[in-house]
Amino acid sequence: MKCDMILAGVGGQGILSIATIFGYAAVESGLYLKQAEVHGMSQRGGDVQSHFRISDKPIWSDLVPMGKADLIISVEPMESLRYLPWLNPETGWLVTNANPFINIGNYPDQEALTAELNKLQRKIVIDGDAIAKEVNNPRGMNMVVAGAASLFVDLDFELIKKGINAIFGSKGEEIVKSNIDAIVAGREFAEKNR
Amino acid sequence: MTKKKMLFLGDEAVAQAAIDAGISGFYAYPGTPSTEIMEYAQGSKTAAERNIHRTWSANEKTAVEAAIGMSYAGKRSMAMMKHVGLNVAMDPFVNSGVTGANGGCIITVADDPSMHSSQDEQDSRILADFALLPILEPSNQQEAYDMVFYGYDLSEKYKTPVFMRLTTRLSHSRANVETRDPRPQNEIKLPEDKRQFVLLPALAKKSYKRTLANQKLLLEESEKAPWNKYIDAPDKSLGIIACGLAYNYLMENFDGKSPYPVVKISQYPAPKCYVEKLARECGKILVLEEGMPMIERQLRGLLDRDVKVIGRMSGEVPRDGELNPNIIAEALGLKETFGAPVPELVAPRPPKLCPGCSHADFYAAFVDAVKNKYGDGHLFGDIGCYTLGALPPFQAVNSCLDMGASITMAKGAADSGIFPACAVIGDSTFTHSGMTGLLDAVIDNANIVVFISDNSTTGMTGGQKSHAEGRLFKIVTGLGVDPAHVRIVVPTKQNHDEMVKVITEEVEYNGVSVIIPQRECMQTLRRKTKAAKK
Numbered sequence: 024m025k026c027d028m029i030l031a032g033v034g035g036q037g038i039l040s041i042a043t044i045f046g047y048a049a050v051e052s053g054l055y056l057k058q059a060e061v062h063g064m065s066q067r068g069g070d071v072q073s074h075f076r077i078s079d080k081p082i083w084s085d086l087v088p089m090g091k092a093d094l095i096i097s098v099e100p101m102e103s104l105r106y107l108p109w110l111n112p113e114t115g116w117l118v119t120n121a122n123p124f125i126n127i128g129n130y131p132d133q134e135a136l137t138a139e140l141n142k143l144q145r146k147i148v149i150d151g152d153a154i155a156k157e158v159n160n161p162r163g164m165n166m167v168v169a170g171a172a173s174l175f176v177d178l179d180f181e182l183i184k185k186g187i188n189a190i191f192g193s194k195g196e197e198i199v200k201s202n203i204d205a206i207v208a209g210r211e212f213a214e215k216n217r
Numbered sequence: 218m219t220k221k222k223m224l225f226l227g228d229e230a231v232a233q234a235a236i237d238a239g240i241s242g243f244y245a246y247p248g249t250p251s252t253e254i255m256e257y258a259q260g261s262k263t264a265a266e267r268n269i270h271r272t273w274s275a276n277e278k279t280a281v282e283a284a285i286g287m288s289y290a291g292k293r294s295m296a297m298m299k300h301v302g303l304n305v306a307m308d309p310f311v312n313s314g315v316t317g318a319n320g321g322c323i324i325t326v327a328d329d330p331s332m333h334s335s336q337d338e339q340d341s342r343i344l345a346d347f348a349l350l351p352i353l354e355p356s357n358q359q360e361a362y363d364m365v366f367y368g369y370d371l372s373e374k375y376k377t378p379v380f381m382r383l384t385t386r387l388s389h390s391r392a393n394v395e396t397r398d399p400r401p402q403n404e405i406k407l408p409e410d411k412r413q414f415v416l417l418p419a420l421a422k423k424s425y426k427r428t429l430a431n432q433k434l435l436l437e438e439s440e441k442a443p444w445n446k447y448i449d450a451p452d453k454s455l456g457i458i459a460c461g462l463a464y465n466y467l468m469e470n471f472d473g474k475s476p477y478p479v480v481k482i483s484q485y486p487a488p489k490c491y492v493e494k495l496a497r498e499c500g501k502i503l504v505l506e507e508g509m510p511m512i513e514r515q516l517r518g519l520l521d522r523d524v525k526v527i528g529r530m531s532g533e534v535p536r537d538g539e540l541n542p543n544i545i546a547e548a549l550g551l552k553e554t555f556g557a558p559v560p561e562l563v564a565p566r567p568p569k570l571c572p573g574c575s576h577a578d579f580y581a582a583f584v585d586a587v588k589n590k591y592g593d594g595h596l597f598g599d600i601g602c603y604t605l606g607a608l609p610p611f612q613a614v615n616s617c618l619d620m621g622a623s624i625t626m627a628k629g630a631a632d633s634g635i636f637p638a639c640a641v642i643g644d645s646t647f648t649h650s651g652m653t654g655l656l657d658a659v660i661d662n663a664n665i666v667v668f669i670s671d672n673s674t675t676g677m678t679g680g681q682k683s684h685a686e687g688r689l690f691k692i693v694t695g696l697g698v699d700p701a702h703v704r705i706v707v708p709t710k711q712n713h714d715e716m717v718k719v720i721t722e723e724v725e726y727n728g729v730s731v732i733i734p735q736r737e738c739m740q741t742l743r744r745k746t747k748a749a750k751k
Contacts, residue, residue, distance in 0.1 A: 090554030
């Protein structure tokens, strides 16, 4: 088993929580893991990415080689496209939130962006914000996207849910439940739309 | 031995290892990518129970000095910083190679090749080599953990500080780490030679000879260290030297089995026996090292003729920037894989000041009071979030040299006759390296305006406590700035006109003015509010 992922978004959107939850499930399954994060200056509203690798064999590089990623998980549509050079052109999937985060003047035209995403054969474009609202978790967009992406990661979904418990447990049962609802809703969407 | 697997950033592995290996004091100034070592120690329950020192220092020089002081007392210490922080600490750092250590002392420096969050990409191995210190360069998180134990033993055995070099991709990458049983801290035990740490010339000459004599022994240690190895392979047309992280990228390309002989280096002085063997058996040597071509240059020597060496200096590997698996594939002539190109419509998204940031309101006032009136070119900048004032929309900052340089560069410019000459520096950077420069300006009564943009935190690195908090007015007037020309303003949109007026008045005053726009960082405020709710 091996899954190389690129997590993408804008500083502050919560991509690291996705990695933490998958990471929990990976460690519980006895897998090896390497996850390179971005800290520091670029966190200030800039583009951020994390290389995230899990495998049942020891992993050498902290960085995913170009063209080898099995999955791009993005909480922002334009950011998902920034990492296409890493995505395996034959087998890789791209899972992204549909809603742009616009904090620059030259953000591309929405239609052109959608057209660009539509060119991809293996993709899930999910309205994470709307689905998060539907399950009464308006700040759970990243969990919805994580749920959709979980379909393409060979990890036990029950363990992923347990990961939410481990990470949000200190914030109370209600928060845990609403995040589990979000991740389940995301996964269901991906099942229907893959 | 208890075997416990934890998921650690490289930085966290170093901190946990130091705690487990019996450290008594961490000393550091925040700097990406080294910050999380101290933050982990500060959050550690074990460190609290063991009463380990773990508060921030004013700068890297004071941190290294305090760490050496603790080593003098016989206890184990660590100083941590980013690569450019080592420049600030160079004086005690280099001299510590001569005094040596008593209790185990590790100086951990995190380099930032590719300048993800830095102003240069200097390779601190070269500086440690210059200071004659043994170097540990882990290639993964587990080695980082294990090397801290080893490093303290090496430090106490040879009475020398030990240098540990991390890079961004190790510091900020998480992996499984197996921890060990903790061992106790050292008791206080003064050095046997009570003049060991006195660098009077007569004594220093003796100590220096001891340091030099140690080098041969340290080389022997390197040659038997478990993380340095010679991995033989049949194809001798090429030999590869892979230092630190480069080893991983190499093995990624060969799936763990190189067809060419490989020398893995993670401890220096470089293991000469393996390098000699590689040179003897292979027609050509490819050197893969993160940062600058240190080993490559040593191998080439001045004459560059005994052995054919390729690497960063000959262009097979790019001269700048961090390594990755693709760069190494290219150097080896392997077939590379690529995904689709980045679509043209993808726009760059540079970092920017956060919404509601106090620095932004200061810059808005500065632009109206100075830039629009006297033109661009009058504001010397410094290092912190506010360096982003150089970018649109303000484009107001004209320099960013090193910590504290805003004030002294403004003074030099004022000395040359530039008017107005202004400096902008953050509160934490001011207590790090700005105070002495301000004293210079006071002594000469230089005609400068210094803005200490005080957001009451070390913002850029994630909101660490600032030494300046609540002390700025006293420090500035204590250094001799006339209290009538120390002006505190609250940078908000509502106060824009008032700020413009204050700036205009102080620009027109002939002498040293200090204006302190004072309002808490939005990120720190948000975290505090969140914590208060819990």
